[in-house]
Amino acid sequence: MRRAPRAVVAVDWSGAADPAVQRARIQVAVALDGVLVSLEHGFTRDEAVTRLLQLADAHGALAIGLDFAVGVPAWYARAGLGCDAAPDVWARLYDECDRLLTGTRPFWGRPGVPRWPELDDPATAYRRTELALMDSHGVRPKSVFQVGGAGAVGTGTLRGMGALRALRAAGVAIWPWDAAGDVTAGEIYPRLATGAVIKRDARARAALVASLGQRIPAPLRTATTASEDALDATCAALSLGVTLAHGWPAGPSDADARLEGWIVPMEPATA
Numbered sequence: 001m002r003r004a005p006r007a008v009v010a011v012d013w014s015g016a017a018d019p020a021v022q023r024a025r026i027q028v029a030v031a032l033d034g035v036l037v038s039l040e041h042g043f044t045r046d047e048a049v050t051r052l053l054q055l056a057d058a059h060g061a062l063a064i065g066l067d068f069a070v071g072v073p074a075w076y077a078r079a080g081l082g083c084d085a086a087p088d089v090w091a092r093l094y095d096e097c098d099r100l101l102t103g104t105r106p107f108w109g110r111p112g113v114p115r116w117p118e119l120d121d122p123a124t125a126y127r128r129t130e131l132a133l134m135d136s137h138g139v140r141p142k143s144v145f146q147v148g149g150a151g152a153v154g155t156g157t158l159r160g161m162g163a164l165r166a167l168r169a170a171g172v173a174i175w176p177w178d179a180a181g182d183v184t185a186g187e188i189y190p191r192l193a194t195g196a197v198i199k200r201d202a203r204a205r206a207a208l209v210a211s212l213g214q215r216i217p218a219p220l221r222t223a224t225t226a227s228e229d230a231l232d233a234t235c236a237a238l239s240l241g242v243t244l245a246h247g248w249p250a251g252p253s254d255a256d257a258r259l260e261g262w263i264v265p266m267e268p269a270t271a
Contacts, residue, residue, distance in 0.1 A: 010190075013068045026043045072144050125145060194232060
């Protein structure tokens with residue numbers, strides 16, 4: 001395992017089409033030696049990628065957590081997209097994004113497109129990493145095939161494929177496929193970092209931030225508690241730094257799991 005860099009950045013992502021909504025929702029939190037040093041917003045997806053590369057240049061070494069699924073279930077990658085390698089999946093999803101977002105089977109959730117019956121089977125609806133989290137942490141991630149309705153994550157995933165391609169083209173290693181380098185990015189699931197806090201409750205957000213003590217300096221506490229997105233990015237950056245204290249973990253060895261991608265394991269952020 002390669003030793004982790006001192007600087008960690010977590011991005012709370014947005015799949016919104018409207019640039020104004022992207023700028024309101026995308027949050028970029030940077031932690032250095034386990035302490036939050038900045039929390040920024042005002043980026044479109046493309047601008048967020050540019051900011052990540054700027055941060056990589058500034059710090060020299062950087063771990064990046066991306067809050068969207070970096071792949072799809074293996075059965076769909078192969079049978080639906082004709083792909084057997086992750087970069088090919090990213091390219092196909094990027095090229096087909098607009099069509100898939102209309103509710104092309106098995107994607108669903110847009111008006112008039114109910115969930116397809118085959119997705120009642122968790123083994124079809126989810127990647128192996130999501131199923132593993134359900135077993136180990138009792139959480140309920142959404143399926144990447146849901147592109148509309150409450151909690152939909154598929155839109156952010158499909159519109160995140162361009163970010164993966166751009167980062168890798170710029171020399172960023174993408175975990176778990178690439179060997180960890182000075183700048184490495186991987187998928188995060190912020191709920192692992194925040195724990196069971198009721199994030200829509202401003203008082204609950206404030207209580208969690210207070211519990212983290214000096215890991216969140218006083219000048220940044222108001223911004224951190226301002227929204228669920230800000231809290232997610234902050235806690236994920238702090239938690240990811242602890243997870244990577246001794247370097248990036250080994251990725252899955254199973255061929256299907258490697259094709260799908262894996263969520264970096266994290267535990268709730270603590271003081």
